[in-house]
Amino acid sequence: MNEVLLSGLNQSGLIVLELIIGFGLFWLGQLAYQKLFRRRMELNVELFVKDNPAVAIALVGYYLGIVIALGGALDKTAATLQDELVLLLSYGATVIAFMLAGAWAGDRLILRCFQCDREIIQDRNVGAATVEAGNHIANGLILNAALAGNSGTWLVALVCWLIGLGVLVLVSVVYPRVTKYDVFGEIQKRNNPAAGVALAGLLIATGNIVRVAFAPEFQNWLVSFTQYGFVLLFSLVSLVAIRWLADLILVPGVKISDEIVNQEIPNLGVGLIEAFAYIAASFLIAWCFA
Secondary structure (H helix, E strand, O other), rough: OOOHHHHHHHHHHHHHHHHHHHHHHHHHHHHHHHHHOOOOHHHHHHHHHHOOOOHHHHHHHHHHHHHHHHHHHOOOOOOOHHHOOOOOHHHHHHHHHHHHHHHHHHHHHHHOOOOHHHHHHOOOOHHHHHHHHHHHHHHHHHHHOOOOOOOOHHHHHHHHHHHHHHHHHHHHHHEEEOHHOOOOHHHHHOOHHHHHHHHHHHHHHHHHHHHHHHHOOOOOOHHHHHHHHHHHHHHHHHHHHHHHHHHHHHOOOOOOHHHOOOOOOOHHHHHHHHHHHHHHHHHHHHHOOO
């Protein structure tokens, strides 16, 4: 009984220490986000004076991405308590660096059609902020798999992360062709939150699929990346079919694109349904490959 109690107290103490380090990493991540990524932004002014919801949405997505990415580090085994805390600190700093790099890539390559910081800070564009938040969460999901496990090296992690970012960019290019409307024009010119939510859902689902594809332990470059590529290709093709099924089953009698684009007030509810369809499908695919 005493051993069980002592083990429980030790575990509780470790959890408290990890929470303290985690919130310290949030503070460091917020500082880096403001000073290195959104340098034109006074965060407290935007959140608490101007009450800018777009800034809050983007920032919460960034925080959530950090939390998800840290899960990959917490899965690693360490010999001692000190080693585990050092591992969390070092991986936490690495996660923040990768999250900022992913945010920069998202701004330039995914939200490439307009100036995202102006849309979020000056125009309070909720659609653009939602896409940015989706990119942050997707980046966190990719990092969760890239940094997890005990058999890969930092080079393997870097290659997996770069492939994941490339897939996100590819999806953002293909998506407007599937929907047959100007997704980024809707987000920029009309401040269309429904279009932004739908695209954000697709990015999150894609990040989750990349996480699933890279989840198995690394064996060698040929075997592992052949396996990763097969799962990734199959899952992405499945997501394309999900768009058609969502039209057919989840919103029978109407077209998703018409509800999002061809109305005076875009139908945010339909955008949420489309986003849900992508994210739900990504989890179903994940459980099938588990």
